[in-house]
Amino acid sequence: MLKTVGVSVLFSLHLSACGDGGSSKKGSSQPVPAPVPLNPGSGHIDETQPAAVDLKNHMVFDRHVSETAKAGLTRDFARIERFDLTSGTDNDAVLKAILDVPDLSGGTLSTWLKARVRYMLNPDLSLYRVGLVMSGSRTYQMTQLEGASEEDTRNVAAVMAGTALYSYGKSMRARFPQINYLIVEVNDNWVHINTQRNGVMQLGPALFHPDFMPNASNPESYANTAVRVDTLFHEARHADGNSVSRSLGFMHTLCPRGAGIAPEFVNQLACDDNANGPYTVGARILKAYIQKCGDLCSIGDKTILESFYLDSVSRVVKRSNGQLPNLDATPEKGFDKVDISAFSLIPSQRP
Numbered sequence: 001m002l003k004t005v006g007v008s009v010l011f012s013l014h015l016s017a018c019g020d021g022g023s024s025k026k027g028s029s030q031p032v033p034a035p036v037p038l039n040p041g042s043g044h045i046d047e048t049q050p051a052a053v054d055l056k057n058h059m060v061f062d063r064h065v066s067e068t069a070k071a072g073l074t075r076d077f078a079r080i081e082r083f084d085l086t087s088g089t090d091n092d093a094v095l096k097a098i099l100d101v102p103d104l105s106g107g108t109l110s111t112w113l114k115a116r117v118r119y120m121l122n123p124d125l126s127l128y129r130v131g132l133v134m135s136g137s138r139t140y141q142m143t144q145l146e147g148a149s150e151e152d153t154r155n156v157a158a159v160m161a162g163t164a165l166y167s168y169g170k171s172m173r174a175r176f177p178q179i180n181y182l183i184v185e186v187n188d189n190w191v192h193i194n195t196q197r198n199g200v201m202q203l204g205p206a207l208f209h210p211d212f213m214p215n216a217s218n219p220e221s222y223a224n225t226a227v228r229v230d231t232l233f234h235e236a237r238h239a240d241g242n243s244v245s246r247s248l249g250f251m252h253t254l255c256p257r258g259a260g261i262a263p264e265f266v267n268q269l270a271c272d273d274n275a276n277g278p279y280t281v282g283a284r285i286l287k288a289y290i291q292k293c294g295d296l297c298s299i300g301d302k303t304i305l306e307s308f309y310l311d312s313v314s315r316v317v318k319r320s321n322g323q324l325p326n327l328d329a330t331p332e333k334g335f336d337k338v339d340i341s342a343f344s345l346i347p348s349q350r351p
């Protein structure tokens with residue numbers, strides 16, 4: 001039975017990536033595989049060359065995000081921009097259809113990511129000032145979001161918080177017509193949560209913790225980048241869909257018993273019951289990265305990455321009627337953005 005380090009690591013990453021709190025960790029006694037080059041000469045990326053899409057200057061790291069995460073993701077973005085998945089891979093037609101992109105070049109994939117991800121926040125949302133915009137009274141009312149303890153977030157890799165914040169604002173607007181939507185302060189600027197594509201993502205400690213990396217001996221390895229790319233694209237997919245089609249956020253479903261699902265995930269919200277959700281997106285991107293890895297990955301790296309891939313594939317499960325539909329990925333229109341520059345701030349009424 002395939003029950004490798006990689007699978008164990010992935011359980012933590014992806015389960016917690018969507019706010020469900022994983023607990024399994026890679027054992028510290030695991031041997032580090034010796035690096036063995038594969039396909040010498042392939043897979044090189046010149047990270048000094050200009051790229052078609054500038055993710056580095058698009059992404060905004062909040063001051064509550066660690067320097068390790070900033071430096072690591074900045075390096076990952078440079079690789080995403082330059083890693084051309086159109087050759088040396090299956091040039092996956094299904095992935096292109098799912099993402100609705102013409103090709104799998106680094107520029108195209110970066111543009112797809114850029115449309116969904118921008119602001120990188122701490123997993124503890126209570127660190128941030130949050131306001132409720134009320135254009136009728138030209139005010140914004142401060143409010144507070146629930147916090148998360150270090151223990152709660154220990155295994156969190158990333159969370160696409162923007163969609164949840166948008167949904168929360170939408171429900172507030174439905175209950176209280178004077179409310180337009182939420183705003184969240186990031187580095188002294190207000191980010192408007194008037195659409196689901198507001199770009200707010202939370203980064204957790206697991207994203208760069210050696211216990212959760214396929215290659216713990218070399219944090220800068222491509223294998224580690226590949227897993228984070230899987231996570232980033234998985235999370236970005238949560239910014240798609242709409243309420244009318246009941247696909248808003250591509251929310252996960254409860255994992256059924258059997259079907260290759262590890263017992264700890266049965267009845268957990270850690271599966272997709274559709275053919276174009278986050279686990280499929282992440283898995284297909286990761287598969288291309290594995291194929292393209294070349295001598296950038298050791299055999300050990302590749303084995304672990306393949307385990308990650310197989311785990312994601314196993315999380316895609318048919319519905320009880322045997323169907324595995326494609327969901328409507330069209331985003332909602334959202335709400336008109338309000339100019340709050342002359343609005344008055346009303347302090348939080350909470351003690």
Ligand SMILES: [Zn+2]
Nearest residue numbers: 017018234278
């Ligand atoms: Zn997810």
